[in-house]
Amino acid sequence: MGTYYAPLAGLIPQNFSDPIQCGKYGIIPRKWDVSIFDWAELGSKHKMQFPFTAGDIRLKHCNLEISLAAESVDDARRMLFPLHVMMYAQGVHPFSVQFMSSHSINEYAGINSRKSSYTIDSLPEGLRTGISSATACVEMWEAPYTSGSVSRREGLARALTPSAFMQAVEDVERWTALRGQYPVCSFIERVLTSSPVVPDAGQSLLHIWTGLEALFPKVQSEVSFRLALYLAQMQAPLGDRQEFFQRAKRSYGDRSKVAHGGIIKAKNNQDPWMEAWTILTHTVRAILHRRSIPKEEELIQELLVAADARS
Incomplete structure (x- = not known):
């Protein structure tokens, strides 16, 4: 050793x-x-x-x-x-x-x-x-792989604290086990390390969304609504699903604009790239918390159970 x-x-x-x-x-x-x-x-x-x-x-x-x-x-x-x-x-x-x-x-x-x-x-x-x-x-x-960032992203921490580092180390074991069970985790790793070095912000955002879409490969129709819904339900153990749903739906709209040759711009002082990046990193947190990647059917079942419990 x-x-x-x-x-x-x-x-x-x-x-x-x-x-x-x-x-x-x-x-x-x-x-x-x-x-x-x-x-x-x-x-x-x-x-x-x-x-x-x-x-x-x-x-x-x-x-x-x-x-x-x-x-x-x-x-x-x-x-x-x-x-x-x-x-x-x-x-x-x-x-x-x-x-x-x-x-x-x-x-x-x-x-x-x-x-x-x-x-x-x-x-x-x-x-x-x-x-x-x-x-x-x-x-x-x-270096074993390309990494870094082509620009400064406000809202993300350049100062590394002991607690953030120790939490990351603790999460490695859990993530490694998930990667063995769900091959898509390896793809998400590559998306996270490579997308920040893509020079064009729109293409980088598009790359981020390839990671999010890979989680739900069966979604072929009503894509914007269904992806946002599933991503929001993934967050159920961690936070506000309704807000996350709206953010994911708007971000997918940015993704579609780029995919069709459009140019994304900041709205209400919100950086579209940061929104997509935050959705992806929060989704990784949700996966870690759940210790699994639920299928679309499982997320729908969760939604129905939650709705029945409120009625």
């Missing part, structure tokens, strides 16, 4: 300054800069699958990294994907995984200066002890 690290761009730590470990996952705030001389050392004497200049650029906007206790880097890649999606379900702003490595940023920062007694004194005290090229071999691999 080893530990692998994935630097994240686009998020900042909130309410913690020391690493937090939760099962096989950890979150580590970045403490030190990695100089261009450190990168040159890594590029010449260690194992990197990309140019060290690319590493320098990618790391500039990283304030956090995820650690993963795994048997191999391939195992770590598999573990990272569902955690990424569960963080989105917690309302975290879309972020990007820059690469994966065998050591933490805080370990290889200062690696060039530590190789010589003449330069080590120039380092801050906290960097004077640690790995060097003589004592460790740092390996770095390309």
